[in-house]
Amino acid sequence: MKVKAGLVGFGTIGTGVVRLLGEQDELLSKRSGVEVALERIVDIDLERGRGVNTGHALLSSRFEDIVDDPSIDIVIELVGGTTVAREVVARALRAGKHVVTANKALLYEYGEELFQLAIDRQRELRYEASVAGGIPIVRVITESLAGDRICTIYGIVNGTTNFILTRMIQEQWSFEAALKRAQELGFAEADPTLDIDGSDARSKLAILASLAFRCRIDRSRIAKEGIQRIDLTDVLYAKELGYVVKLLATAKERDGEVSLRVNPTLVPEQCALANVSNEFNAVMLQSKFLGDSLYVGRGAGANPTATAVVADVVDLAIRLVGKQAFNANAYAPIHDYATRSYLDTRSRFYLRLATEERAGLLAVITKILGDHGISISAIIQKEATGDQPIPIVLLTRQALERDLRAAVQAINELSFVHGPTVILHIEDIRL
Amino acid sequence: MKVKAGLVGFGTIGTGVVRLLGEQDELLSKRSGVEVALERIVDIDLERGRGVNTGHALLSSRFEDIVDDPSIDIVIELVGGTTVAREVVARALRAGKHVVTANKALLYEYGEELFQLAIDRQRELRYEASVAGGIPIVRVITESLAGDRICTIYGIVNGTTNFILTRMIQEQWSFEAALKRAQELGFAEADPTLDIDGSDARSKLAILASLAFRCRIDRSRIAKEGIQRIDLTDVLYAKELGYVVKLLATAKERDGEVSLRVNPTLVPEQCALANVSNEFNAVMLQSKFLGDSLYVGRGAGANPTATAVVADVVDLAIRLVGKQAFNANAYAPIHDYATRSYLDTRSRFYLRLATEERAGLLAVITKILGDHGISISAIIQKEATGDQPIPIVLLTRQALERDLRAAVQAINELSFVHGPTVILHIEDIRL
Numbered sequence: 071m072k073v074k075a076g077l078v079g080f081g082t083i084g085t086g087v088v089r090l091l092g093e094q095d096e097l098l099s100k101r102s103g104v105e106v107a108l109e110r111i112v113d114i115d116l117e118r119g120r121g122v123n124t125g126h127a128l129l130s131s132r133f134e135d136i137v138d139d140p141s142i143d144i145v146i147e148l149v150g151g152t153t154v155a156r157e158v159v160a161r162a163l164r165a166g167k168h169v170v171t172a173n174k175a176l177l178y179e180y181g182e183e184l185f186q187l188a189i190d191r192q193r194e195l196r197y198e199a200s201v202a203g204g205i206p207i208v209r210v211i212t213e214s215l216a217g218d219r220i221c222t223i224y225g226i227v228n229g230t231t232n233f234i235l236t237r238m239i240q241e242q243w244s245f246e247a248a249l250k251r252a253q254e255l256g257f258a259e260a261d262p263t264l265d266i267d268g269s270d271a272r273s274k275l276a277i278l279a280s281l282a283f284r285c286r287i288d289r290s291r292i293a294k295e296g297i298q299r300i301d302l303t304d305v306l307y308a309k310e311l312g313y314v315v316k317l318l319a320t321a322k323e324r325d326g327e328v329s330l331r332v333n334p335t336l337v338p339e340q341c342a343l344a345n346v347s348n349e350f351n352a353v354m355l356q357s358k359f360l361g362d363s364l365y366v367g368r369g370a371g372a373n374p375t376a377t378a379v380v381a382d383v384v385d386l387a388i389r390l391v392g393k394q395a396f397n398a399n400a401y402a403p404i405h406d407y408a409t410r411s412y413l414d415t416r417s418r419f420y421l422r423l424a425t426e427e428r429a430g431l432l433a434v435i436t437k438i439l440g441d442h443g444i445s446i447s448a449i450i451q452k453e454a455t456g457d458q459p460i461p462i463v464l465l466t467r468q469a470l471e472r473d474l475r476a477a478v479q480a481i482n483e484l485s486f487v488h489g490p491t492v493i494l495h496i497e498d499i500r501l
Numbered sequence: 502m503k504v505k506a507g508l509v510g511f512g513t514i515g516t517g518v519v520r521l522l523g524e525q526d527e528l529l530s531k532r533s534g535v536e537v538a539l540e541r542i543v544d545i546d547l548e549r550g551r552g553v554n555t556g557h558a559l560l561s562s563r564f565e566d567i568v569d570d571p572s573i574d575i576v577i578e579l580v581g582g583t584t585v586a587r588e589v590v591a592r593a594l595r596a597g598k599h600v601v602t603a604n605k606a607l608l609y610e611y612g613e614e615l616f617q618l619a620i621d622r623q624r625e626l627r628y629e630a631s632v633a634g635g636i637p638i639v640r641v642i643t644e645s646l647a648g649d650r651i652c653t654i655y656g657i658v659n660g661t662t663n664f665i666l667t668r669m670i671q672e673q674w675s676f677e678a679a680l681k682r683a684q685e686l687g688f689a690e691a692d693p694t695l696d697i698d699g700s701d702a703r704s705k706l707a708i709l710a711s712l713a714f715r716c717r718i719d720r721s722r723i724a725k726e727g728i729q730r731i732d733l734t735d736v737l738y739a740k741e742l743g744y745v746v747k748l749l750a751t752a753k754e755r756d757g758e759v760s761l762r763v764n765p766t767l768v769p770e771q772c773a774l775a776n777v778s779n780e781f782n783a784v785m786l787q788s789k790f791l792g793d794s795l796y797v798g799r800g801a802g803a804n805p806t807a808t809a810v811v812a813d814v815v816d817l818a819i820r821l822v823g824k825q826a827f828n829a830n831a832y833a834p835i836h837d838y839a840t841r842s843y844l845d846t847r848s849r850f851y852l853r854l855a856t857e858e859r860a861g862l863l864a865v866i867t868k869i870l871g872d873h874g875i876s877i878s879a880i881i882q883k884e885a886t887g888d889q890p891i892p893i894v895l896l897t898r899q900a901l902e903r904d905l906r907a908a909v910q911a912i913n914e915l916s917f918v919h920g921p922t923v924i925l926h927i928e929d930i931r932l
Contacts, residue, residue, distance in 0.1 A: 086790075090648050090649075090790055091648070094648045094649070094650070094790075097648075097650070097835070098647060098648050100835050101643075101647055101715070101831065101835070102647055102831070103831070198645075204790075204791040204792070204794065205794065206640075206641055206644075206645035209640065209641075209644065209645055210637055210640075210641075212532075213637075213640065213812060213815075213816060214629075214637035214640055214808075214809070214812045215808065215812070216529060216532055216533055216811070216812055216815045216816075217521050217522070217525045217528075217529050217808060217811035217812065217815060218521075218525070218808050219525070219528070284532070340776060340778070341776065342773050342776045342777055342778075342783075342797055344776070345771060345772065345773045345775070345776045346773055347771070347773075350793075350932060352773075357808075358804075359517075359521055359635075359804040359805065359807060359808045360635040360798060360799065360804070360805050360808045361635070361798070361799050361802075361804070361805060362781075362798065362799070363635060363636065363796075363797060363798035363799070364795070364796070364797035364798065365794075365795070365796055365797075366773055366794060366795035366796075366797075366932065367791060367792070367793065367794035367795065368791065368792050368793070368794070371792075373789075373790040373791065373792070374790065374791050374792055376790060377645070377646065377648060377649050377788075377790045377791040378645070380647070380648035381644060381645045381646070381647055381648065384644075384647045384648060385644060385647075389823075389825070392820075392823065392825035393824075393825070394820070394823035394824070394825040400532065400533070400534075404528070404531050404532070501781065501797065
């Protein structure tokens with residue numbers, strides 16, 4: 071049986087979807103028992119050559135030609151942004167269509183409203199491609215771990231920053247040199263701000279956490295720090311201490327409260343997550359029954375993302391053909407967890423201070439930390455070269471972030487400490 | 502709506518399934534919209550305490566009480582072995598029930614017959630738990646990559662051997678010491694033969710490959726070698742050369758032919774697969790659209806395996822409630838690929854020879870290799886200590902295994918070469 075789809079947004083990913091549906095047409099129908107027919111493609115630019123066969127699909131520049139066409143069953147939204155995309159998704163759901171999107175910014179900004187609309191209309195809004203591209207993490211969480219209880223998510227969900235950090239670690243490049251190379255290779259945009267400052271990772275983490283914990287996330291309480299201030303010095307100290315610096319998206323559920331943060335984090339160099347390199351993404355889950363599990367793949371790019379979009383389309387098509395009732399509630403909140411401020415969460419920390427040489431230096435600093443209830447697990451202090459400030463690197467044991475920040479503020483106020491102390495998180499990941 | 506399940510086999514995994522269904526009952530029904538009721542549990546030993554609440558399930562020692570009960574929708578087969586298990590699965594399918602199993606040996610031996618039975622009766626035989634325990638690899642292949650084309654599978658699918666190799670690498674233990682520790686920790690059985698010699702990994706690889714390539718596999722043509730002959734020396738040489746030794750299950754589809762092998766293999770130490778340690782399992786896929794992707798988790802144990810069993814049960818339950826037609830063909834062969842003998846496949850190789858010291862030694866050996874069309878990419882020859890034979894380690898470029906084995910046979914026949922040369926495969930995995 072044939073299911074009819076319409077595509078809005080014929081850009082990079084859209085082209086990948088058209089190519090995949092075209093090339094794999096026969097295999098898809100053999101495997102799944104359904105035929106997905108791409109009936110219409112909408113884009114404002116219909117002139118540009120995409121090097122892909124659009125088959126029998128009608129091309130149009132008006133998305134109304136898809137959302138108002140009663141013969142279309144599934145709308146694929148690949149417009150990007152949060153204005154037109156929001157209208158496309160909302161109108162499609164209202165018109166009784168199922169929607170597949172890859173738009174994490176849309177879900178971050180308007181997810182609550184759009185999922186509620188899907189529930190009201192008993193239609194599905196699927197979004198596998200919106201988080202970690204081709205990694206089937208949404209399906210793993212909703213289906214494979216349906217009977218489990220996820221308590222922690224660790225994600226490397228931004229390929230641009232992972233590429234930059236990998237090159238800093240492996241080639242000892244500066245941040246600027248690594249960013250330039252990422253741009254040359256197409257792994258970073260001309261304006262990479264939303265990747266570099268952690269905003270992109272934050273959107274994805276919020277989507278993943280609301281799904282894994284089945285609760286609403288207070289977005290104002292997600293801690294966010296990018297990699298723009300990461301210095302090669304810190305990357306090298308981390309290495310010396312047996313750690314690798316990653317831009318880690320972390321979400322935890324503990325005792326009915328959730329906490330979310332995106333920040334540069336030290337992870338042990340021998341864990342599999344530390345070895346997810348370059349543009350690759352990874353999501354690690356810790357759950358009650360399965361324990362640790364890790365999913366790695368390409369988080370961006372036309373073909374990987376298209377794979378995820380097509381998987382969602384085929385899954386919807388199978389259900390449509392089977393006349394199966396849709397469970398729009400599958401993504402709705404179940405739990406009423408509060409979002410805890412990052413200041414009230416505990417972590418281990420990496421601190422790097424620049425100080426003048428003087429007697430009793432370490433005694434003063436460790437006393438301040440001790441007074442705030444913070445113990446130290448490792449120290450590196452190297453001999454001074456010339457009259458450069460002396461760097462001191464400290465690793466702490468578990469501490470409340472509020473206490474840690476208070477202690478660091480006191481340290482920064484010391485007359486012999488130069489400039490702000492670098493603070494990075496440490497996560498002792500085993501897998 | 503309620504779906505009724507019966508469990509045959511109340512051992513370790515069965516206990517995990519009963520626990521998971523019991524503890525997560527409410528969450529499962531909230532998430533999936535269905536209620537799974539465990540109506541009957543069958544085992545020959547009903548006396549032993551399992552420390553788990555069996556709820557309202559009736560206990561029995563006769564599996565007929567499940568397969569002949571018309572009210573049971575889904576049969577969970579966790580008996581193990583291939584005799585009773587085969588009868589339970591076949592009778593359940595014939596009686597019109599869907600079946601969930603974790604039994605890789607059963608599928609390896611009788612899969613063809615049982616899947617055909619499922620197709621004939623239009624019922625599903627689900628087996629997520631049979632390969633790599635809690636890693637949802639079956640679902641990833643069948644659903645997430647439904648539109649993709651998988652060309653290579655790399656698997657670390659046996660936890661016992663991965664634990665042993667990890668300890669040999671990290672602690673420089675001998676094979677015997679590592680095996681003993683694995684047995685103490687419950688990661689190896691009293692008789693570990695089927696794990697150590699690669700048989701267990703071979704069963705899993707055959708199941709994965711037939712699913713990923715959607716073809717029949719000629720089991721007589723799967724190359725298999727265990728880790729019983731791996732020496733600490735080779736583990737350390739590999740490390741020196743930048744590689745890690747893993748018992749790798751490899752399946753490739755090239756130009757309409759498939760090749761499968763399980764053997765100790767060198768993988769680059771910086772790839773994520775190399776850092777999958779101890780009892781963890783991993784499956785890496787290379788596919789046309791998604792590219793490289795990797796899935797890591799616990800391959801054995803009551804709770805991880807139970808997670809996979811329950812995911813299959815819930816998925817079937819959702820379809821039953823939705824009155825959706827079942828697509829038993831989802832696992833049937835589509836392609837008519839021949840299985841190529843491992844001798845006709847190409848690979849890179851690690852060779853370790855033990856020789857007497859003599860002039861022109863390397864010239865003779867490299868000439869033999871050259872005459873068989875084999876080039877060398879790296880050599881380590883260390884100075885002799887005492888009158889021990891001198892070890893020479895060679896890494897080759899890509900070569901046909903048939904040529905390589907002929908060359909090694911000629912080398913082994915040289916008067917100054919002591920004992921058989923060690924041959925290990927090398928896979929240059931990037932992810």
